[in-house]
Amino acid sequence: MAEVAYVNASRVFPGNPPVRAVDNLELAVADGEFLVLVGPSGSGKSTALRMLAGLEDVDEGTISIGGRDVTNVPPKGRDIAMVFQSYALYPHMTVAENMGFALKLRGVPRTRIKEKVGEAARMLDLEKFLDRKPKALSGGQRQRVAMGRAIVREPSVFLMDEPLSNLDAKLRVETRANIAALQQRLGTTTIYVTHDQVEAMTMGHRVAVLKDGVLQQCASPRELYERPANAFVAGFIGSPAMNLKTVPLTGEGAQLDGVVVPLPREVLDAVAAERLTEITFGVRPESLRLVGADEGDAVGRAFELTVELVEELGADAYVYGSARVGDRPERFIVRVDGRTPPAFGQRVRVAVRDLDEVHVFHPETGERLSG
Amino acid sequence: MITANAAAVSATRGGAALAKLALRRGERSLLASIGLHGALISASFVSVFPIFWVLVTSFKPDTKAISPQPKLLDESNIDNYLNVLSGAKGDFLGWFGNSVLIAGLTTALAVFVAASTGYALSRFRFPGRRSLLLGFLAIQMFPFAVLIVPLYNLLLGLGLQGRALGLVLVYCSTTVPFCTYMLKGYFDTVPTDIDEAGRMDGLSPFGVFWRLVLPLAKPGLAVTAFYAFVTAWGEVAFASAFLSAADESKTLAVGLQVFIQQNRTEWGHLSAASILVALPAVAVFYLVQRFLVGGLSAGAVKG
Ligand SMILES: Nc1ncnc2c1ncn2[C@@H]1O[C@H](COP(=O)(O)OP(=O)(O)OP(=O)(O)O)[C@@H](O)[C@H]1O
Numbered sequence: 013m014a015e016v017a018y019v020n021a022s023r024v025f026p027g028n029p030p031v032r033a034v035d036n037l038e039l040a041v042a043d044g045e046f047l048v049l050v051g052p053s054g055s056g057k058s059t060a061l062r063m064l065a066g067l068e069d070v071d072e073g074t075i076s077i078g079g080r081d082v083t084n085v086p087p088k089g090r091d092i093a094m095v096f097q098s099y100a101l102y103p104h105m106t107v108a109e110n111m112g113f114a115l116k117l118r119g120v121p122r123t124r125i126k127e128k129v130g131e132a133a134r135m136l137d138l139e140k141f142l143d144r145k146p147k148a149l150s151g152g153q154r155q156r157v158a159m160g161r162a163i164v165r166e167p168s169v170f171l172m173d174e175p176l177s178n179l180d181a182k183l184r185v186e187t188r189a190n191i192a193a194l195q196q197r198l199g200t201t202t203i204y205v206t207h208d209q210v211e212a213m214t215m216g217h218r219v220a221v222l223k224d225g226v227l228q229q230c231a232s233p234r235e236l237y238e239r240p241a242n243a244f245v246a247g248f249i250g251s252p253a254m255n256l257k258t259v260p261l262t263g264e265g266a267q268l269d270g271v272v273v274p275l276p277r278e279v280l281d282a283v284a285a286e287r288l289t290e291i292t293f294g295v296r297p298e299s300l301r302l303v304g305a306d307e308g309d310a311v312g313r314a315f316e317l318t319v320e321l322v323e324e325l326g327a328d329a330y331v332y333g334s335a336r337v338g339d340r341p342e343r344f345i346v347r348v349d350g351r352t353p354p355a356f357g358q359r360v361r362v363a364v365r366d367l368d369e370v371h372v373f374h375p376e377t378g379e380r381l382s383g
Numbered sequence: 384m385i386t387a388n389a390a391a392v393s394a395t396r397g398g399a400a401l402a403k404l405a406l407r408r409g410e411r412s413l414l415a416s417i418g419l420h421g422a423l424i425s426a427s428f429v430s431v432f433p434i435f436w437v438l439v440t441s442f443k444p445d446t447k448a449i450s451p452q453p454k455l456l457d458e459s460n461i462d463n464y465l466n467v468l469s470g471a472k473g474d475f476l477g478w479f480g481n482s483v484l485i486a487g488l489t490t491a492l493a494v495f496v497a498a499s500t501g502y503a504l505s506r507f508r509f510p511g512r513r514s515l516l517l518g519f520l521a522i523q524m525f526p527f528a529v530l531i532v533p534l535y536n537l538l539l540g541l542g543l544q545g546r547a548l549g550l551v552l553v554y555c556s557t558t559v560p561f562c563t564y565m566l567k568g569y570f571d572t573v574p575t576d577i578d579e580a581g582r583m584d585g586l587s588p589f590g591v592f593w594r595l596v597l598p599l600a601k602p603g604l605a606v607t608a609f610y611a612f613v614t615a616w617g618e619v620a621f622a623s624a625f626l627s628a629a630d631e632s633k634t635l636a637v638g639l640q641v642f643i644q645q646n647r648t649e650w651g652h653l654s655a656a657s658i659l660v661a662l663p664a665v666a667v668f669y670l671v672q673r674f675l676v677g678g679l680s681a682g683a684v685k686g
């Protein structure tokens with residue numbers, strides 16, 4: 013058990029120009045916490061994880077585990093177990109040998125190893141396979157062996173780099189739940205890398221979003237969803253993505269196809285202070301609704317959308333349509349009731365459900381302006 | 384009548400063609416089968432027959448060994464073997480021991496050096512890596528005969544001229560480049576994730592090499608070991624130049640020359656000795672050939 017802290021940690025790959033794969037990462041993970049690192053491909057998630065594992069140099073800053081500075085400690089001295097995306101099982105060893113290898117290296121007595129391997133195998137439903145070589149296992153079984161190899165060591169930190177990406181969709185959902193439950197039970201600090209935001213939102217106590225090696229935000233899944241710190245996080249978290257549009261400003265709100273969406277006072281103040289004429293306006297598909305023809309009072313607050321595509325998912329449907337913003341068409345996504353979706357080509361009127369659900373970002377820096 | 388026959392033949396051909404279309408995967412047409420077997424049989428014959436003939440000759444007395452009408456058996460007996468082994472024709476067993484020692488040492492040293500070099504070349508990026516690889520490749524193109532004089536001088540300088548160890552070093556300098564190349568290729572096929580998993584499990588960098596990478600590169604090690612052994616075992620030019628002329632320090636390949644004299648060659652004895660010389664090479668091959676199956680690293684990754 014241990015807490016983990018990155019203090020201004022950077023990894024710079026030599027090259028021309030050098031790549032700052034992880035840039036000034038400042039991140040503290042509490043003891044027993046399940047932290048998910050998420051971000052698009054190439055954002056430096058794996059590099060950040062490998063720095064903690066000791067497989068990648070830390071060029072600037074420090075990393076500590078359990079209060080101990082491990083920046084220059086080799087991997088074997090860090091008491092960390094890692095599950096690789098490729099699983100990296102030892103092909104010439106049986107499942108039992110794979111799982112017990114680290115203990116064997118530490119000189120744990122044979123009977124004790126057998127006991128612990130058996131225990132982990134029971135937990136992961138691997139008892140039948142202990143004498144097999146990895147090549148005689150299915151993908152899901154190999155994944156469990158890789159987990160088992162990490163568990164048996166009882167390390168102070170687990171690292172997992174996209175451990176589910178080689179599984180099929182159904183198994184992934186199942187294993188996702190199993191890993192979360194296992195972590196809960198063992199209470200071991202875990203850092204989990206994924207590019208799948210559903211995994212991030214469902215598994216993590218907290219989620220850290222990376223982009224181009226820079227930490228964008230680290231918060232609970234709910235916080236991340238409801239109060240994204242910038243336009244990138246807003247667009248990255250949530251599926252389908254938030255509607256993010258650059259729109260012109262009027263005195264009291266955002267100008268959308270002849271409609272002014274009023275903005276809270278503090279946003280308008282912030283905007284005025286910066287002398288902005290445009291803002292990045294964000295609203296999630298579920299924060300928009302269709303306005304019925306009979307709702308007279310919505311006139312002036314609803315804008316028109318031409319339906320271009322309807323995605324029906326059963327309970328819900330997503331309507332993709334274009335509206336005029338300024339002098340150009342912009343595509344919006346609206347979540348509607350799955351039973352009464354509009355038809356292709358239809359013109360519908362759309363309003364924001366609740367003005368609290370509007371996000372406003374700086375048009376250039378992307379920083380959040382709304383409270 | 385003839386035309387009718389021809390038509391019938393072409394009809395069956397057409398039928399065969401149709402049947403060919405319908406062949407299931409993995410099946411061959413009759414024609415392809417015949418062609419394939421013909422080629423394989425003639426290739427086998429070409430490579431096996433000379434050895435077979437040496438074997439046949441080795442049982443014949445010297446006087447019958449070369450004859451205008453060769454027969455399979457011609458007063459055949461095992462006297463040649465007994466003569467060779469008893470040392471009547473030279474210190475055969477002594478030479479044999481020298482060869483085993485020199486070839487064995489060469490194999491062990493060359494494989495060890497090549498494996499560690501190959502691993503470094505496969506895993507680490509260091510200045511001069513590319514030129515080293517290129518150098519190893521270029522060295523292969525040298526005719527080794529031109530090396531005899533410079534190597535002789537080197538060995539003299541080192542005080543190793545005429546000693547078995549000197550010859551071992553010479554053999555290593557010719558086999559290590561090839562073996563390194565070979566092993567680097569093998570190590571490249573072992574995913575680096577495995578190295579890293581080993582590091583996480585508590586292995587030192589050398590531990591990773593010794594306990595994970597080497598076992599996974601067994602097929603490559605087997606091939607290189609075999610190559611190094613055979614190179615050292617059958618080599619004549621270096622062995623005659625760098626070993627002392629004394630009879631007891633000769634290797635087998637050099638010693639065999641006693642059967643070839645200026646005006647007379649003892650073909651029967653020479654053949655018998657050749658067969659005896661070939662046996663250890665065959666034995667080594669048998670020892671390593673079970674590792675010569677690929678796919679050892681299967682199962683490491685998702686697959
Ligand atoms: N050895 C290296 N040399 C140079 N650049 C590298 C090296 N390894 C990674 N990078 C660069 O560092 C950046 C971050 O890579 P990293 O593997 O951490 O991304 P990631 O977030 O894990 O992406 P993915 O989701 O695709 O796995 C990338 O731009 C990559 O090109």
Ligand SMILES: [Mg+2]
Pocket residue numbers: 057058059173
């Ligand atoms: Mg990655």
